[in-house]
Amino acid sequence: MSLPPLPQGKTTNQEGPQLSHNAIGLKEVVFQSITGMAPAGAVAFALTYVASAAGGALPLALILAMIPSLMVASTVAQFAKKLPSAGGYYTYTSRGLNTNAGFITAWFFLFYEPLMPATVFAVVGFLVQTTFPTVFGLAIPWYVWSIVGILLLHWITYRNIHASTRVANILGLIEIGVFLALAITILFNTPHTPGIVPFTPSASLNHSWSGVLLGMVFGIFTFCGFETAAPLGEEARNPRKTVGKAVMLAAFIIGVFYMICAYAGVTGWGLNKMSGYAVSDNPWNILAKHYWGWGWILIFLALMNSQMGNGIASQTACTRVLYAMGRIGVMPKKLSTIHHKHKIPSVALNVQTTATLVLTLGTGFLFGPFMASQLIAEILTLSIIMVYILGNIALVRFYRREYPSEFSFWLHGVFPIVSSLFLVVALIGSIFPVPSYPLNLSPYIVLVWIIIGFSVLTYLRRKRPDTIEAAKLIFTDDVNNL
Secondary structure, eight states: OOOOOOOSSOOSSSSSOOOOTTOBOHHHHHHHHHHHTOHHHIIIIIHHHHHHHHGGGHHHHHHHHHHHHHHHHHHHHHHHHHOOOTTTHHHHHHHHTOHHHHHHHHHHHHHHTTHHHHHHHHHHHHHHHHHHHHHTOOOOOHHHHHHHHHHHHHHHHHSOHHHHHHHHHHHHHHHHHHHHHHHHHHHHSOSOOOTTGGGSGGGSTTSSHHHHHHHHHHHHHTTTTGGGGGGGTTTBSSHHHHHHHHHHHHHHHHHHHHHHHHHHHHHHHOGGGHHHHHHOSOHHHHHHHHHHGGGHHHHHHHHHHHHHHHHHHHHHHHHHHHHHHHHHTSSOGGGGOOOTTTOSOHHHHHHHHHHHHHHHHHHHHHHOHHHHHHHHHHHHHHHHHHHHHHHHHHHHHHHHHHOGGGOOTIIIIIHHHHHHHHHHHHHHHHHSSOOOTTGGGHHHHHHHHHHHHHHHHHHHHHHOHHHHHGGGGOSGGGGGGO
């Protein structure tokens, strides 16, 4: 499979092709957020981190994690009402704080979102390499599966936005449906459920609130990804309402999904055996084998499905931000090239695909695919926390300065401030205690990225200050004036 050819001489301006305005509705934008969270993958893998502290109180920890996560989603919703844009957080913080903060936010975003497909396909390679020999007798190296997955992702996202989001809708429904089916099977085939105990702190590993609260910190990470809907602000119908409603709906729906699966996981594994759940590589694979027999293959396929859906959401969001930055000249103008037929940022997409191939294969060969996926996940976690915090601060200032009559004490004050405090705790908790090598490299890698970002910003400020200031205008009402 080869990459589609680049269009010649097509750039985004009033005369050339544009993104497909009014191309997708609420359903597609909701599933952009949902698949951006990779819910099946989060249940299968990320919840083990939550359980390492919360133990049997896993459902309680996730309820608490959903509260600050919904607050952060509210930040996106409130910004989207005023600034629907392909720039997403880049536009939000540029307008809410200043264009320097906007650039640094975008710099963090461009470390976070492009990394997501890399961790996705490192996981895909690892899972298929370890599963296929035992089931099908096929010993094919991980990197073959990773490359095939990355090229398939490129082909899907190279179609128009309606086609790629439709695929994401289907994939999202499949992964949620399969995991919910297993959860229901567990709940209806276990003689004794734990009742309300998993919703009390006594069920945590240390039988206290401290275990629940630490689990809550880890649980916040499972909601990361809902913000991938924000860069669809120029392609969604009625984006001022659609994007905000979508991120809130997605965060709530997946929060409920997590709690159902968490309760089923505690029920099936055993309330007093959750320390074993926390150290399992794939506890839902074990649960599926116990309750479904050979039906565990459905869970395996749902996980593959989840990774592809997450890749679609991440790649779609990243290419729109690259496009928006290229359009005003902060990034190379070529990134604003729009395919004349599919109306997608084709050059940005090719750049993103190339970066995914390099990152996946480079880190996979260096550390092994599974450890590479963990390292990349650590890096992107630190990056997205910084994006969320900067966005929260920007929201408070944006509404106070530009819409004082609409300022809400709760929506524009309490929610962004309280959720930022939770995020600071999550940031500290993701660094300390210091993990083992190579995971301990993640803060230093992010620090190097920050230094490079400030260097680029300084250069642009000196040589092309107008491009930095133009970030304030990257939203739909002003797109034709750029």
